[in-house]
Amino acid sequence: MSDAEYLIDSARVLVVGPATWLETFTEALETRTDASVHAVETAGQALETVRRESIDCLVTEYTLAETTGVELVKRIRESTATLPVLLGTTAGSEAIASEAIEAGVTDYVAVTDPLEETGDELVDRTERALRSAQRTVTRRERARQFDAVFHDTRTATWILDPDGTLKRVNQTAREMIDDDVDSIIGDPFWTLPWWAHTEAHQRDIHHLVEKAQGGRFGTAVVSPPPAAETQRVIDLSVRPVENERGDLVSIVVEGIDITDQVDLERDLRRSEELHRVTLNNMTDTVLMTNEAGEYTYVCPNVHFIFGYTADEIRAQGTIDTLLGTDLFDREELAANGVLKNIECTVTDKAGREHTLLVNVREVSIHDGTLLYSCRDITKRKQREEALATLQETAREFLYAETHQEIAQHIVDDVSSVLDLTASAVYRFDVDANELRPAAYSSTMTDLHGPLPPIHTDDETLPGHCFVNDETLIFDDVHAADRLENRATGLRSTIYIPLGHHGVFVVGSDDVGAFDEVTRELADLLAATAEAALDRVTRESQLREQDRELQRQNEQLTALNRINATIREIDQAIVRAETRDEIDHTVCERLTDNDRFEFAWIGTVDSTTETVEPRAWAGDEQGYLDSQSIAVAPTGAEPAGQTAATGDVTMVTNVAADLRGDPWRSDALTRDFMSVLSIPLVYNDLTHGVLTVYADTRGAFDGTARAVLTELGETIASAQSAIERKHALLTTSMTRVTFTVDDPTYLLSRLARTAECTLSYQGGVQRTMDGDYVFLTVDDADVRGVAETAAELATVDEATTIHADDTGGTLRLRLSQPFLAVELADHGVVFRESTADPTAATLVIDVPEGVDVRTITQLVRETLSPIELQRKETVEQAAERDLYSRVRETLTDRQLEVLQTAYYSGFFESPRENTGEEIAETLEISPPAFYQHVRAVQRKLFTTLFMERSVPTAAPPEGG
Numbered sequence: 001m002s003d004a005e006y007l008i009d010s011a012r013v014l015v016v017g018p019a020t021w022l023e024t025f026t027e028a029l030e031t032r033t034d035a036s037v038h039a040v041e042t043a044g045q046a047l048e049t050v051r052r053e054s055i056d057c058l059v060t061e062y063t064l065a066e067t068t069g070v071e072l073v074k075r076i077r078e079s080t081a082t083l084p085v086l087l088g089t090t091a092g093s094e095a096i097a098s099e100a101i102e103a104g105v106t107d108y109v110a111v112t113d114p115l116e117e118t119g120d121e122l123v124d125r126t127e128r129a130l131r132s133a134q135r136t137v138t139r140r141e142r143a144r145q146f147d148a149v150f151h152d153t154r155t156a157t158w159i160l161d162p163d164g165t166l167k168r169v170n171q172t173a174r175e176m177i178d179d180d181v182d183s184i185i186g187d188p189f190w191t192l193p194w195w196a197h198t199e200a201h202q203r204d205i206h207h208l209v210e211k212a213q214g215g216r217f218g219t220a221v222v223s224p225p226p227a228a229e230t231q232r233v234i235d236l237s238v239r240p241v242e243n244e245r246g247d248l249v250s251i252v253v254e255g256i257d258i259t260d261q262v263d264l265e266r267d268l269r270r271s272e273e274l275h276r277v278t279l280n281n282m283t284d285t286v287l288m289t290n291e292a293g294e295y296t297y298v299c300p301n302v303h304f305i306f307g308y309t310a311d312e313i314r315a316q317g318t319i320d321t322l323l324g325t326d327l328f329d330r331e332e333l334a335a336n337g338v339l340k341n342i343e344c345t346v347t348d349k350a351g352r353e354h355t356l357l358v359n360v361r362e363v364s365i366h367d368g369t370l371l372y373s374c375r376d377i378t379k380r381k382q383r384e385e386a387l388a389t390l391q392e393t394a395r396e397f398l399y400a401e402t403h404q405e406i407a408q409h410i411v412d413d414v415s416s417v418l419d420l421t422a423s424a425v426y427r428f429d430v431d432a433n434e435l436r437p438a439a440y441s442s443t444m445t446d447l448h449g450p451l452p453p454i455h456t457d458d459e460t461l462p463g464h465c466f467v468n469d470e471t472l473i474f475d476d477v478h479a480a481d482r483l484e485n486r487a488t489g490l491r492s493t494i495y496i497p498l499g500h501h502g503v504f505v506v507g508s509d510d511v512g513a514f515d516e517v518t519r520e521l522a523d524l525l526a527a528t529a530e531a532a533l534d535r536v537t538r539e540s541q542l543r544e545q546d547r548e549l550q551r552q553n554e555q556l557t558a559l560n561r562i563n564a565t566i567r568e569i570d571q572a573i574v575r576a577e578t579r580d581e582i583d584h585t586v587c588e589r590l591t592d593n594d595r596f597e598f599a600w601i602g603t604v605d606s607t608t609e610t611v612e613p614r615a616w617a618g619d620e621q622g623y624l625d626s627q628s629i630a631v632a633p634t635g636a637e638p639a640g641q642t643a644a645t646g647d648v649t650m651v652t653n654v655a656a657d658l659r660g661d662p663w664r665s666d667a668l669t670r671d672f673m674s675v676l677s678i679p680l681v682y683n684d685l686t687h688g689v690l691t692v693y694a695d696t697r698g699a700f701d702g703t704a705r706a707v708l709t710e711l712g713e714t715i716a717s718a719q720s721a722i723e724r725k726h727a728l729l730t731t732s733m734t735r736v737t738f739t740v741d742d743p744t745y746l747l748s749r750l751a752r753t754a755e756c757t758l759s760y761q762g763g764v765q766r767t768m769d770g771d772y773v774f775l776t777v778d779d780a781d782v783r784g785v786a787e788t789a790a791e792l793a794t795v796d797e798a799t800t801i802h803a804d805d806t807g808g809t810l811r812l813r814l815s816q817p818f819l820a821v822e823l824a825d826h827g828v829v830f831r832e833s834t835a836d837p838t839a840a841t842l843v844i845d846v847p848e849g850v851d852v853r854t855i856t857q858l859v860r861e862t863l864s865p866i867e868l869q870r871k872e873t874v875e876q877a878a879e880r881d882l883y884s885r886v887r888e889t890l891t892d893r894q895l896e897v898l899q900t901a902y903y904s905g906f907f908e909s910p911r912e913n914t915g916e917e918i919a920e921t922l923e924i925s926p927p928a929f930y931q932h933v934r935a936v937q938r939k940l941f942t943t944l945f946m947e948r949s950v951p952t953a954a955p956p957e958g959g
Contacts, residue, residue: 007130008123009034010450012054016046016072017061021090021111021119025059028119029126041065043072050076055083057126057133062089062096070096073103082136084129088122106132138487156234156255160189162248164209173255189253208238212251215240217479221258233262239478242486264300284375288368293318296368305356305376307349319372322346328360337362343377355381382419383517389416390524397532403427403501406536407438410504410529414441417525418518420506422447422490425529426454426462427502435462435502447489447509460484462503465495473519475512494519496526501533555703562707565595569711573718582718583615583688586711590692591618597672598693600624601680604631604643606853611639611689618693621670627663637663638677639691646686648709649677653697667693676700678709682716683825685858690715720826733845734852735831737870740840742863746794746814747775747835754788756780756807760833764820765896770796771814771821772896774903782808799921802904802912809903819862828855841869889939897922897932906933 013029015022018041026037038053040046042065049055058076060069069087076085084106089096092110100108106129109122156173160166166189169181184192190206204220211218219237234255241250285305288297294317298310306313306322316322323346328339338361346354355378363371393413400406407425414423424440437451445451457463461482465472474480477493492513496504504526508514514522572585583601590599600616611629629637631644638649652674654667667675672693680687690712694700700708740748751758757778765772777785782803789798789812797813819842820830827850833842844859846852852871860866890898900922905912919929 007056007134008127011056011126011130012036012038013126014046014049014055014058015039015060016043016058016069017041017064019061019063019088019090019111021088022059022061024119025122028123032120032123043067043069043075046072047075050079050083057084057086057130059086059088059122059126062087062091062100070099070103070105073100073105077104082133084126084133086122086125086129154256156257158189158253158255160209160212160251160253162213162250164189164206164213164251166192167250205236208236208253209251212238212240213248215242215248217476232257232259234258246486267300285373287313287319287322287372287374288363288365289319289370289372290367291369293320295319296366303349305348305354305374306346307352312349323356323358323372323374327358333360333362354378379515379517383521386417386419386517386521387524389413390521390528393417393525394528394532397528397535400532400536401539403533403536404438406529406532407502410525411439411441414506414525418506418521420508420513420518422508423504423506424451425498425502425504426451426466428456428466428500429453435466438502444505444507447507448485449487454484458482461493461495462505465497466503469497469499471496471523473514475514477507494522496522498526498530498533501530501537504529555701559703559707561595562704565589565592566707566711568592570714573714576718576722579687579719579722580615582715582722584617586690586715587615587617596692596699597695598623598670599691600639601688601690602629602639602643603688604686611637611643614688619670623666623670623672626666629663635661637661638675639689642677642679642689642691643686646679646681648679648705649675650700650705651675652700655697671695673697674699676705676708678712680712680716680719682713682720683822684861685716685720685826685854687716687719733829733847733874735843735845735870735872735874736852736856736868737841737843738859738863739867739869740833740835740842740863741865741867745835745840745863746792746818747833748840749792750775750785750789751835751840752837753792754780754785755837756785757836758785758834760830762820762829762831764818764824764830765892765899766821767892767896769813771816771818773812773814773818773820774801774899775810775812776903777807777810780807782810786810801900801921804912811900811903819859822858822862823855826850826855826858845874889942890936894932894936897924897929898936901929901933 008029011033013035015026015037016039022039026039029035029037038049038055040049046058046060050058060072062069064072069089073085073087076083081104085104086107086109087100087105088109088111090111092108097108097110107125109125154172157170158166158173159168166185166187169185174181188206189209190202201222205222208218208220217237217239219235221233221235223233235258237254237256239252239254240248241252243249285302286297286299287295287302289295295314298313300310302308302310302313308316313322320327323344327344328342333339338359340359342358342360344356344358346356348354354376357375357377359373361371361373363369365371390413393409396409396413397406400409404427407427410425411423415421421441421443424444425438426435427438428434429436432453433456434453435456436453440451454460454462456466458467459482461472461477461480461484464470464482472480472493472495474493476491477483477488478486478491489509490507491509491511493505493507494514496506498504504522506522569586569589572589573582576582576585587599587601590596596618598616598618598620600613600620602611602613604610605612609631611631613624616624627637629640631640633641633644636644638651641649654664654673654675658664658668672695674694674697675691676694677689677691680690690708692700692708743749743752747758747760757780759776759778760773761776782800786798786800789795789810794814794816795812796815799811799813800808801811802809823830823844827847829845831843831845834840844855846855856868901907901915901918904918904921906915906918915929915933916926919926922929
């Protein structure tokens with residue numbers, strides 16, 4: 001996300017005026033961004049809103065009620081100069097534009113058609129206005145900070161141009177040197193008389209400026225020439241100042257007078273003899289007094305602890321003022337000669353408290369009788385307290401249950417553990433590959449600004465810390481190359497990786513604010529937090545595993561229950577003899593033992609276009625009587641939707657759209673909370689619709705839906721099997737003749753292409769390689785027809801079985817199922833079909849009990865257009881039963897051999913093809929061919945003469 005997007009997504013935009021283009025702008029703003037939009041119509045409302053609320057940008061129409069947008073801008077500018085204001089009008093002119101600019105408008109927009117493009121343009125201009133306002137605020141803040149530093153009376157400051165020439169000097173710097181500063185403005189900094197008296201000094205200062213020009217920080221200690229009126233020693237620090245683009249705009253040189261420190265070191269050296277006497281007893285600060293507590297010696301470094309000079313210490317009178325009364329027992333000291341590690345708390349000159357360990361020893365040095373050695377253990381004490389706090393924090397981590405809670409604990413406890421207030425925790429978002437701020441202190445945002453997500457790479461400090469698992473510590477983060485926000489107020493900064501969880505950031509606005517104790521405590525806090533985060537991750541994974549196991553157990557239980565139901569239904573279907581028995585068995589099994597509340601099976605009535613129930617079971621409560629279930633793809637009862645679309649319809653929550661569909665209220669009053677409707681389809685033929693109702697929401701999950709859908713296919717298959725069985729037993733058939741005008745019909749396409757007459761008289765054979773079909777060819781060379789057939793996409797192989805002068809027999813192996821096979825699945829016989837180059841017919845026999853309209857619709861779905869030519873009722877001959885019994889005894893291979901031999905003229909007299917020729921066609925040996933023929937003949941004669949159902953011939957008289 002860019003800075004501009006972040007600004008506008010978090011912005012509050014005030015829209016003023018009733019203009020239509022403002023509505024377009026508002027829609028575009030709300031569509032493209034997450035900005036908060038507040039709209040008013042009058043200037044008074046706008047001024048009141050700006051006064052009461054925090055508004056980031058204002059967009060106004062020029063023409064307002066009783067005033068203009070320009071007057072509104074003038075009123076706003078009386079109270080704020082930084083609020084971005086955009087003024088737009090559809091009747092723009094140069095005069096209005098001039099007025100708007102003079103009033104202080106941020107941007108002026110002449111609104112033109114189309115308004116949609118104007119809305120997008122206004123969003124872009126709003127982004128730019130927000131960005132410009134942010135830069136203005138940032139520049140003012142930087143200027144304020146710089147002025148505070150520049151006018152610091154403790155530090156001398158020189159401002160240089162990028163080329164190193166002197167540009168400005170603060171008052172402290174003027175007082176520090178004896179030269180006329182105004183006379184040297186514009187001179188190279190390293191040539192100033194203060195340090196140019198030696199080549200070494202000049203070279204050192206020049207080198208510092210060159211480092212700053214290269215973007216680096218540098219320091220040096222310089223002293224004035226011997227002839228100077230004041231002999232001050234100055235500690236110089238040089239740092240570059242860059243703009244947002246990273247260009248060097250100036251160089252800041254800061255100088256601190258360390259003359260007193262140098263003098264102190266000189267005095268210490270001069271006091272070498274005294275130091276040798278007291279060396280064994282001195283830790284940090286050494287003081288000596290007489291019995292009355294009056295000072296006889298104050299070491300020069302006393303100000304390091306107490307902040308006072310030696311003279312100021314002496315002026316306090318006795319040591320009781322410094323260390324407090326009753327520090328030790330004089331009699332105990334007299335008895336022991338020395339008292340060690342007396343802990344006391346003192347306050348330095350600046351009002352800061354210090355914890356000291358004081359050793360008191362009896363001595364006799366000059367007038368002194370008591371020697372006090374004081375060691376400042378403030379840091380150690382703070383460390384002990386911080387460790388105690390850290391221990392408490394660790395206990396709090398034990399009870400934290402989320403990563404967010406731990407992140408907030410870290411930020412909340414930083415101030416007490418590290419005595420710092422600027423801190424933040426970034427958490428790693430695996431999906432977005434980003435470090436996202438999870439918790440941060442108010443001081444952090446005050447110093448650094450908003451914390452946007454950071455892409456996980458090596459280009460930023462948090463990213464580098466996380467990717468390389470490396471702790472980064474900066475005395476001044478502005479010196480870091482990877483600093484992404486050069487406007488940050490942070491100086492001393494630490495980045496610590498929290499394993500694979502994220503990054504911990506703590507900082508201060510002081511340079512060099514971290515000592516070893518702070519760094520150690522920060523590492524301990526981060527390590528403790530990382531351990532807590534690891535624990536929460538493990539526990540979360542365990543809980544997720546438990547939930548997953550529970551879900552799996554529930555799914556397994558439900559699956560076992562459904563499988564048990566399906567097994568019962570399958571067993572019942574196998575034993576069923578009629579379609580009604582199948583329907584009622586399915587409904588009863590589905591509702592047994594409170595499996596489901598209610599189940600029913602219905603059939604589509606094509607006359608009324610409704611689904612009519614034919615079987616049901618369960619707690620129906622009159623639901624079917626209350627409904628007229630229309631066949632419709634939407635809005636209808638689920639059974640009607642499934643009947644219309646042929647797809648599964650699932651309603652997980654009946655109450656979700658209670659007012660939308662009328663059937664829902666009837667279902668809800670009967671506690672039907674979820675519904676699943678399944679089409680009963682087998683081989684593209686619909687046998688009805690199964691609809692199941694449950695008393696809980698979401699009762700049909702993915703597993704239940706899949707299993708019940710397969711059950712629908714099983715029911716349809718079983719009903720088709722029943723139909724085929726009844727077709728074999730019935731003697732009454734409906735013979736239907738169709739005229740086919742479908743150019744894609746195999747016989748029509750082949751007859752038209754080969755310019756011949758084709759006829760099919762039955763004889764389809766199904767194998768693993770495809771469907772074999774025998775066709776009779778008239779008025780054409782059968783070999784040429786075979787070559788033409790082989791070029792068709794649906795024909796894998798074309799073989800000439802028999803040929804004569806007028807035609808012959810052709811066997812085709814098809815890559816797609818033949819219509820006869822699909823009809824046979826429903827007990828329907830594809831009796832014959834003929835085709836010539838101009839027309840085609842087909843004849844089918846539909847057994848009694850099978851709906852002729854349904855079969856007709858199946859044929860229409862396969863071939864279109866077709867026209868019903870004739871329909872008549874015929875009785876099956878007794879030979880049909882004989883054919884069925886013989887067919888049941890033959891193997892597929894025997895049937896293939898028999899059909900090929902028959903169509904090849906093997907049984908004609910004289911034979912048109914020999915057994916050897918037919919065997920070659922079948923790609924088998926001649927003995928194998930004769931063996932198959934004899935086996936078929938034996939089975940035929942056995943069925944004809946030996947079965948009781950076929951009467952045998954009477955013996956001749958006298959025989």
